[in-house]
Amino acid sequence: MSRWLLVLLVSLAAITAHAGDMIRVYNWNDYIAPQVLERFQQETGIQVEYHTYSSAEEMEKHLRGPEAIDVIVPSHNDLPRLIADGLLQPLDFSRLPNRRHLDTDLLSKLAAVDPQNRYALPYLWGAVGLAINVPKAEAAFGGPLPDSWSLLFDPAQSARLASCGISVLDAPDEALSVLFNYQGRSLANSAPSRIERAGELLNALRPHLRYVDSERYIAALSQGELCLSMAWVGDALAAAAAGQPVRFVVPDEGSVLFIDNLAIPRSARRADLAQRFFDFLMQPQIAALITQETLYPSGNADAKPYLEAALREQPGLYPDPASQRRLFALETLPEKHKGSRDRVWSRFRDGR
Numbered sequence: 001m002s003r004w005l006l007v008l009l010v011s012l013a014a015i016t017a018h019a020g021d022m023i024r025v026y027n028w029n030d031y032i033a034p035q036v037l038e039r040f041q042q043e044t045g046i047q048v049e050y051h052t053y054s055s056a057e058e059m060e061k062h063l064r065g066p067e068a069i070d071v072i073v074p075s076h077n078d079l080p081r082l083i084a085d086g087l088l089q090p091l092d093f094s095r096l097p098n099r100r101h102l103d104t105d106l107l108s109k110l111a112a113v114d115p116q117n118r119y120a121l122p123y124l125w126g127a128v129g130l131a132i133n134v135p136k137a138e139a140a141f142g143g144p145l146p147d148s149w150s151l152l153f154d155p156a157q158s159a160r161l162a163s164c165g166i167s168v169l170d171a172p173d174e175a176l177s178v179l180f181n182y183q184g185r186s187l188a189n190s191a192p193s194r195i196e197r198a199g200e201l202l203n204a205l206r207p208h209l210r211y212v213d214s215e216r217y218i219a220a221l222s223q224g225e226l227c228l229s230m231a232w233v234g235d236a237l238a239a240a241a242a243g244q245p246v247r248f249v250v251p252d253e254g255s256v257l258f259i260d261n262l263a264i265p266r267s268a269r270r271a272d273l274a275q276r277f278f279d280f281l282m283q284p285q286i287a288a289l290i291t292q293e294t295l296y297p298s299g300n301a302d303a304k305p306y307l308e309a310a311l312r313e314q315p316g317l318y319p320d321p322a323s324q325r326r327l328f329a330l331e332t333l334p335e336k337h338k339g340s341r342d343r344v345w346s347r348f349r350d351g352r
């Protein structure tokens, strides 16, 4: 073969290897740094078709739907069911050299829901708490506020805050877990009839809320349009970063932690490219950029030194030891609770 023909063939091969290389990614809203996607596309020539969802329910709809998806980001508590239902593919660790940077503490927590960490790579994590616009909330409340879920769950207290705007996450497992915990119970160990009873309390609360939504509240908090939100940590810190006097509180009664994970759906056409994407994201500097942008703690232990000092020290981002003692990992909801949960939740969310 002539040298020129060989050169031609090699360059043709290079072109065809890249032409049409694409991954379809579904991730939570506000959960990536846009420049990270751009850099990945530039460096690898792999196109990313990027979509977002704002609830676990929506995520699961996509996962069970007809579309082929290469990357999905489920929370740890949903992993057992997704794995058992065959909706995820095992990872190939040999394609993931940067996996060594992941937080081993998180990996061992995850092993409880994903034995041997075969399916999931911790990406971002954090606490559920209350985002409070302190001056607005104190003015409406008529004095200093307790660091308590009672602000939300005690209808007498939430009635006082209704005028300055309250929202709740569209996250039934999180919301019911913190409610049960506030009442001194455990959601996973309670009878389904208890969930129906909790539904009555939620319904009493509903008229005091603007909405039950996990996306709208981010901009609203940042514009001072809400004074109390059940919030995921990064969304609350984003409002503070936007200049609002918003505090993120892990209430005295305690709250839940979530770990969100990179995973490959069963339907993926390009598991190979999905794993290249994961390995790219697991570079400590890239992981740091993502935390810098989203204000969620990183699943990457080696990202910390690359965070700007102000962020590394930012109270609330990585829970301090006192909050840590009040936080427990969100439990997986037993199958037998799902019916009651879904009934109670759709009535509450839609305010009917």
Ligand code: N2P
Residues within 6 Å of the ligand: 028, 029, 030, 031, 075, 232, 234, 235, 258, 260
């Ligand atoms: C960020 C979404 C946080 C995901 N807006 C919580 N599992």
